[in-house]
Amino acid sequence: MKKSLAMLLAGAMVVASLTACGSGKKETTAETTSDTTAESAESKTVSDGETYKIGVLQLTEHAALDAANEGFVAAxxxxxxxxxxxxxxxxxxxxACQTIAEKLVNDGDDLILAIATPAAQAVAGVTTEIPIVGTAITDFADSGLVESNDAPGENVTGSSDLTPIKAQISLLQKVLPEAKKVGVLYCSAESNSEIQLQMTxxxxxxxxxxxxExxxxxxxxxxxxxxSAVGKVDCLYTFTDNTIAAGMNTVTMVANENNLPVICGEQGMxxxxxxxxxxxxxxxxxxIAGEMAVKILKGEAEPATMPIEYYPEEKCEFVGNEETAKLLGIDISGLE
Structure with a gap:
């Protein structure tokens, strides 16, 4: 009887051991950040393969930067x-840029997306190890983010939002043939605006x-x-300046009330x-930035040898605001 009892106990231990081994499957979940500067944290997972940690630092909210963020996630x-x-x-x-940059680096992200120049400068100042992909940045080299736009050299690369300034000034003359004096509106605190100012x-x-100016x-x-520009210039021109873009409703409220046309740098404006x-x-x-990030994450490329990519000028499209044109009494038809 003692022998039979011992055999039964041994069998029970084997079953328990097998049951414990079968319950060892782990589930991966994403936690939503509680940081006051965080907008959201979400997880996209598949049944197999590595799950990459990606941090995103966006400078501010306005249509252009929001669209760039959406395009990155779609890629x-x-x-x-x-x-x-x-x-x-x-x-x-x-x-806040500096604080968030430090947080993302400390989190040990596999890659960081920086949207707009100040965001990229903040992240690049904190890490030389984590790959950084920037977007909505006019000139990476002149902003001190890379050694050259053709050969970045370190851990930063990305896509440039260099706008067709010559084409936009040409458009200004087509729409406003009588204009002689142009007021250029920009934020002096943004390095990319200084670059675009010279081009303008x-x-x-x-x-x-x-x-x-x-x-x-x-x-x-x-x-x-x-x-202060009303009565001094024939029109305003503003390129892709983040501060102006974020405050564009204020710009047009004043300008349109005073019959001062505003030629813009991008569609959201x-x-x-x-x-x-x-x-x-x-x-x-x-x-484009998202595609670059995927190549880096999969080990197919390194930021140091990935040239900065540009949106093709020939793909730029005419965008007009018919309501504003009607208010100002300006014909923008036939410019598409």
């Missing part, structure tokens, strides 16, 4: 990779147009600065009340 989804993404927005606050001056000089240091100055532009597609720009 990740289309690639079929498994990933966990942490979306963070600095609300156009440089100190050159384009206007070549077109025989005089330029007067109207700069703001922050969004709080937009209304008063635009008001036109939709916010600007007159017209030849615009790049920021969704596609973000998608």
């Amino acid at each position: 990740l989804d289309d690639s079929g990779i498994s990933y966990e993404i942490d979306q963070q927005n600095a609300q156009n606050d440089q100190s 001056k050159e384009a206007c000089t070549a077109a025989g147009l005089d330029v007067e 109207f700069s703001v240091a922050s969004s709080n100055e937009i209304q008063s600065v635009v008001e 036109v939709e916010a009340g600007g007159l017209c532009t030849y615009s790049i597609d920021y969704y596609e720009l973000g998608y």
Whole structure:
């Protein structure tokens, strides 16, 4: 009887051991961040393969940057990779950019997307190891992010939103043939705006147009600065400046009330009340950045040897605001 009892106990132990081995499957979940600067954190997983951790630092909220973000995520989804993404927005606050950049690096992300120049500069200043893909950045090299746009050299690469400034100034002359003096509206705190300002001056000089600068240091100055331009210039031109783009409703509120046309740098600015532009597609720009990120994550390429990619100028499309044109009494038909 003792022998039989011992055999029964041994059998029970074997069954228990097998049951324990069968319950060892792990499930991967994503936690939503509680950081006050976080917008969201979500997980995209598949049944097999590695799950990558991706951090996103977006400078601020406006149509162009939001579209670039959406395009980036769409490229990740289309690639079929498994990933966990942490979306963070600095609300156009440089100190928040720095704080978020440090957080993403400390989290040990596999790759970080930086949307807009100040965001990329903040992240690049914190890590030289984690791959950084930037987008909505005019000139990576002039902004000190890479050694050269053709050969970045370190851990940063991405897609540029360099706009067709010459084409936009040419459009300005087509729409406003009587214009002689152009007011250029921009934020002096953005390095990419300084780059575009010089390009604008050159384009206007070549077109025989005089330029007067109207700069703001922050969004709080937009209304008063635009008001100061009324009566001094024939129109306003603003390129892809993030501060101005985020405050475009204020720009057009003042400008349109005073019959001052605004030629813009991209589609979102036109939709916010600007007159017209030849615009790049920021969704596609973000998608390009997403494709670059996938190659880096899969080990198919390294940022150091990935040239900066540009949105083809020939794909830029005319965008006009018919409501604004009607309000200003300007004909923009036939410009498509």
